Amino acid sequence: MSRRVAITGLGAFTSIGSNVGDFWAACREGCTAVQPIPAKWRDFVRCNSPVWSPLPADAGGDGLVSDIERTKLDRVAVIAMRTAGEALANAGFGIERIDTKHNRYAIRGVAPDRTGVSIGTGVGGVTSLLSNAAHHMLSKQVPRLDELAAALPTAAPGLETIGRMRADIMIPFRANPFIVSMLMPNAVSANVAIKFGIQGPAQTACSACASGTVALGAALQAVRSGAVDVAIAGGAEYLGDDYGIVYRGFDIARTLASRDDPALADDALNRPFDADRTGFLFSEGGCGILVLEDLEHARRRGAPVICELSAYAETCDGSSIMMIDAEGTQIVRMLHGLLAAAGLSPEDVDYVNAHGTGTKVNDDIEAAIIGRVFGSRPLVNSTKSLLGHTIGASGALGAIVAALSIRDGTTHVCRNLTTPIADLNFVRGEVRQPIRAAVAQSFAFGGHNAAVLLRAPS
Amino acid sequence: MNRGVDEGEVFRRVAAVIAQVLDVDESSVTMESDLVADLGADSIDRMTLVMALEDAFQQRVPEEHLPTLTTVGKTVNFITERLRAASASSP
Numbered sequence: 072m073s074r075r076v077a078i079t080g081l082g083a084f085t086s087i088g089s090n091v092g093d094f095w096a097a098c099r100e101g102c103t104a105v106q107p108i109p110a111k112w113r114d115f116v117r118c119n120s121p122v123w124s125p126l127p128a129d130a131g132g133d134g135l136v137s138d139i140e141r142t143k144l145d146r147v148a149v150i151a152m153r154t155a156g157e158a159l160a161n162a163g164f165g166i167e168r169i170d171t172k173h174n175r176y177a178i179r180g181v182a183p184d185r186t187g188v189s190i191g192t193g194v195g196g197v198t199s200l201l202s203n204a205a206h207h208m209l210s211k212q213v214p215r216l217d218e219l220a221a222a223l224p225t226a227a228p229g230l231e232t233i234g235r236m237r238a239d240i241m242i243p244f245r246a247n248p249f250i251v252s253m254l255m256p257n258a259v260s261a262n263v264a265i266k267f268g269i270q271g272p273a274q275t276a277c278s279a280c281a282s283g284t285v286a287l288g289a290a291l292q293a294v295r296s297g298a299v300d301v302a303i304a305g306g307a308e309y310l311g312d313d314y315g316i317v318y319r320g321f322d323i324a325r326t327l328a329s330r331d332d333p334a335l336a337d338d339a340l341n342r343p344f345d346a347d348r349t350g351f352l353f354s355e356g357g358c359g360i361l362v363l364e365d366l367e368h369a370r371r372r373g374a375p376v377i378c379e380l381s382a383y384a385e386t387c388d389g390s391s392i393m394m395i396d397a398e399g400t401q402i403v404r405m406l407h408g409l410l411a412a413a414g415l416s417p418e419d420v421d422y423v424n425a426h427g428t429g430t431k432v433n434d435d436i437e438a439a440i441i442g443r444v445f446g447s448r449p450l451v452n453s454t455k456s457l458l459g460h461t462i463g464a465s466g467a468l469g470a471i472v473a474a475l476s477i478r479d480g481t482t483h484v485c486r487n488l489t490t491p492i493a494d495l496n497f498v499r500g501e502v503r504q505p506i507r508a509a510v511a512q513s514f515a516f517g518g519h520n521a522a523v524l525l526r527a528p529s
Numbered sequence: 530m531n532r533g534v535d536e537g538e539v540f541r542r543v544a545a546v547i548a549q550v551l552d553v554d555e556s557s558v559t560m561e562s563d564l565v566a567d568l569g570a571d572s573i574d575r576m577t578l579v580m581a582l583e584d585a586f587q588q589r590v591p592e593e594h595l596p597t598l599t600t601v602g603k604t605v606n607f608i609t610e611r612l613r614a615a616s617a618s619s620p
Contacts, residue, residue: 244583244584247590
């Protein structure tokens with residue numbers, strides 16, 4: 072069985088919009104959300120990148136995930152569940168609460184065992200692990216420091232140092248007994264399945280920055296093969312720990328946007344495909360969810376078809392854990408495979424949603440590959456130029472942008488692109504043109520390369 | 530000396546949290562209620578309940594006490610004692 076696969080619903084939670092409508096409107100206006108990194112992070116280490124892209128303060132408010140549930144969940148799972156609910160609603164599926172004790176819902180209009188989940192995440196519930204680790208290591212040090220301070224005479228040398236040590240200890244109220252089920256990456260997909268009573272395959276893709284795209288590929292295959300009729304697919308990430316430990320992991324590797332030019336404002340440091348780029352904008356996280364559905368199933372229930380998800384391809388460089396292959400050989404092979412799977416030629420592709428991190432090496436190689444495979448005709452932009460890098464969510468958010476660009480015949484600018492590094496058709500102002508087919512691609516630590524091809528509904 | 534902590538008020542607040550976590554009618558919660566046999570709690574519910582009570586009363590429940598909190602009465606007494614101890618130690 073090989074079925075056509077429609078995208079019938081979208082959901083998004085990002086730093087520039089907490090639902091897909093606001094997100095897309097912000098994209099079209101070229102908005103970004105850049106703030107100085109939390110001052111506390113500078114108490115621990117020297118920080119090279121001065122900025123990040125924080126998420127809206129709270130993802131709650133609709134009752135879909137209660138306060139009691141949140142005590143047992145990493146925020147990445149909360150974000151994923153709420154965004155999945157948004158995508159299902161936008162796909163025209165009714166959801167009905169069937170279990171008040173556990174706050175669980177049923178999706179009306181599709182059988183539970185004909186529905187699947189496929190969500191990617193780079194690090195799962197790592198921030199819960201970090202806060203629990205802080206509690207594990209430091210909770211007994213707080214009273215010991217207090218004892219030490221009390222034993223010293225008033226104004227004794229060292230009291231100020233003890234006070235600083237005390238202030239640096241940020242620990243949660245308790246060690247959470249649910250920590251294992253909070254940190255495991257599969258908790259993201261599992262909690263979405265539990266929330267909506269889904270009984271088909273519930274998979275987790277864990278391929279760093281390509282996770283969301285890989286998850287879309289698995290979901291495409293599940294629907295296309297007939298294993299399920301509907302799949303909730305995408306990517307989710309949450310990276311905002313108290314100490315800035317995740318940020319530091321990227322910053323110490325010098326992958327983040329820095330201020331090499333003192334004249335640049337905070338919101339001008341993130342510059343994918345620009346000659347003056349210095350690295351990517353660290354994002355607190357985000358989520359993008361697409362409802363994939365057998366096209367005939369969607370038509371039978373009169374669902375809106377945004378576009379079709381036509382093909383997926385994946386390769387691995389097989390050469391370095393952090394460096395993209397300089398020749399891009401496996402990325403080129405992936406793109407040719409993608410086009411072949413869709414039955415299209417390069418000239419059929421009108422838009423490429425690039426990985427576009429803004430790092431020196433990545434952008435150089437990606438720009439060369441796009442030129443080599445597609446030439447300089449298709450529109451090219453980087454959604455990371457607006458959001459920063461949401462790691463495991465980024466591929467899904469790029470695919471959402473591609474889907475909406477096809478639907479609306481327009482796409483967003485590649486922000487801060489003053490001096491392009493290649494002669495490509497980068498989006499630098501308002502465009503309005505039919506987009507027949509679009510490619511959204513992701514590359515990841517580990518050498519993972521993944522791409523999806525979306526087409527206008529026929 | 531109760532140091533300003535009223536056990537009846539603690540019971541009412543505990544009952545409200547139990548009703549919310551276990552999805553039971555608050556009026557069915559009594560001091561004699563067994564969390565498992567009478568109110569239907571499983572082991573996950575009991576851990577969830579303890580966290581909800583910790584948040585509601587801003588009092589830690591050390592994990593070694595969890596097995597002893599089998600009834601509403603034992604839970605109310607434990608929290609009341611913790612609140613009184615906290616009240617006594619505060620300036």
